[in-house]
Amino acid sequence: xxxxxxxxxxxxxxxxxxxxxxxxxxxxxxxxxxxxxxxxxxxxxxxxxxxxxxxxxxxxxxxxxxxxxxxxxxxxxxxxxxxxxxxxxxxxxxxxxxxxxxxxxxxxxxxxxxxxxxxxxxxxxxxxxxxxxxxxxxxxxxxxxxxxxxxxxxxxxxxxxxxxxx
Numbered sequence: 001x002x003x004x005x006x007x008x009x010x011x012x013x014x015x016x017x018x019x020x021x022x023x024x025x026x027x028x029x030x031x032x033x034x035x036x037x038x039x040x041x042x043x044x045x046x047x048x049x050x051x052x053x054x055x056x057x058x059x060x061x062x063x064x065x066x067x068x069x070x071x072x073x074x075x076x077x078x079x080x081x082x083x084x085x086x087x088x089x090x091x092x093x094x095x096x097x098x099x100x101x102x103x104x105x106x107x108x109x110x111x112x113x114x115x116x117x118x119x120x121x122x123x124x125x126x127x128x129x130x131x132x133x134x135x136x137x138x139x140x141x142x143x144x145x146x147x148x149x150x151x152x153x154x155x156x157x158x159x160x161x162x163x164x165x166x
Contacts, residue, residue, distance in 0.1 A: 002081060005035070006039060008039060016042075024047060027049070083112050098139060124143070
């Protein structure tokens with residue numbers, strides 16, 4: 001669990017439903033000591049990591065996980081969590097679920113937060129694999145890096161997929 005301020009309650013299901021020590025909670029330097037102590041008392045494994053502005057440094061997180069012999073990570077989170085990993089080029093594959101619902105509004109968050117990037121610097125995805133899951137669609141693709149990335153707007157399906165909310 002990526003929880004910069006240690007807000008996960010000690011009674012959270014992630015701690016009470018199974019073996020608490022298997023719940024790894026990454027907190028940042030601004031996490032109050034009493035919250036960290038409560039999580040540890042509940043049996044959680046707490047990693048205190050560097051960060052700023054109430055965020056955990058995701059590069060430090062992956063280094064800590066690697067030291068624990070974790071070699072693959074599923075990142076499931078909100079727009080700012082996605083942006084943190086994408087901004088540091090730490091994403092190899094993307095899975096986006098599309099539901100047959102349209103939401104919106106000026107304040108509606110997108111799939112990726114952060115400062116954004118110009119179209120020429122967009123994260124490229126491909127090739128796409130699309131499959132239905134009930135009413136939803138699952139779109140999966142690898143992140144395309146380097147010279148293999150097609151030019152923007154020239155039949156590149158990734159251009160459209162990066163603007164779709166999941």
